[in-house]
Amino acid sequence: MRPLSLRKWMEEAARNRAQEPRPLPDNDRSSEPKEDGLVVRLSKGRHAVESRLRPEKTAQALKEQIDRGYVHIKFTETRGGTELGARLDRKATDLSQADFDSQTGTVHLEGELTLDYVKVRCIADIDLQTFTGQGHLVPV
16 A cells, blocks of 8 residues: 555656657657767868877878778867778779878878768878878768
């Protein structure tokens, strides 16, 4: 047996819960970028980027990432930096200006990923001496 006051409180709580809006499931989220979101900010203009190589920063390590078809690019001017992993588009990637043996030249990388539920293309030009360059996102 429950006291009358507890039964009334439980009935009231059940009625209030039934009136609350239910959150959308994860698969119903909008694929439109938020106006102040990261996708919109990184889509405007060009931004400083660096190639994230582990365990060591070498041209050969970058070449291995490219050969695997997956690279890590860090946008360094966001709060704390934003590191993204992108599956490369081999047709759009240009290695003709790069000499990996002497660690000179630049590589043009393009790949796709999903950021904040929005499919984007990451485009970056990386210098092989410093492993830094310029990049931006393009919503797909």
